[in-house]
Amino acid sequence: MSLTAPPLLAARNVTFAYGSSKAIFSAASVEIRQGTFNCIVGESGIGKTTLLKLLYGQIEPQNGHVLLSDVPLSKFSQREMQMYRRICGVIFQDSFMIPGLSIRENISLPSILNNSYNDDVRGAIYSLSEQLGIQNIMEEFPGNISVGERQRAGIVRAAVAKPAIIFADEPTGSLDEDNKIKCFYMLHQMTTRGATIVCATHDFEIVHWAKPNTIAIRSGKCVVSPPLA
Secondary structure, eight states, X not given: OOTXXXXXXXXXXXXXXXXXXXXXXXXXXXXXXXXXXXXXXXXXXXXXXXXXXXXXXXSOOSEEEXXXXXXXXXXXXXXXXXXXXXXXXXXXXXXXXXXXXXXHHHHHHHHHHTTOOSHHHHHHHHHHHHHTTOGGXXXXXXXXXXXXXXXXXXXXXXXXXXXXXXXXXXXXXXXXXXHHHHHHHHHHHHHTTTOEEEEEXXXXXXXXXXXXXXXXXXXXXXXXXXXXO
16 A cells, blocks of 8 residues: 555544543544554553544544544544444453353344344354354353453454454453464454554553554654564
8 A cells, every 4th residue: 555645544633631631632643554553552541542432433532633534533424434333343441242142142243233244254253263262152141251251252243244444442451371462363364454453552562572553642642653673
């Protein structure tokens, strides 16, 4: 992709604060290009989840703009915003599983609601659950499995529909080192087919292993660094 093309996602001079508290972002800017792996890094409370929510359109900046292919999200109609969110997968810090549904049903639900559940999705559920080692818990209910297993199920749920963009909020926070690497490897594989990954994490060891673009939040600004050599 040419570097002269507009970035897939961008924040331009964004300012955001919760209520009357000090601004988390003050005229902050960042660009995210298609097919790249990006990690937002920093300690807890610095604004990693807030930046994800801004880029996803869950919250709006008080000043500045968030853009998709150079078009401000603030200009999107309700239908256009729904279409944007349909091309996104979201991995929540808390897996947000519905207690009365099995793990397989929880993973399948977004595709069913979007009328996109088909043989390809069923095949992806099988292969991704096997890749992340949860194939044997698919008929269990969320309350009967571990936090780490629920977290891996949440990653599969976000990935099965082959979204164009995945937003991941601390996706490996409850996982051991082996499973962290498996999950980041799977996300890396998705970039080879053009998917864009935006991940918030405080796990610098896994960032060093994955070698993504890093977005550090410092004094209300975004500082981007290319992958480590």
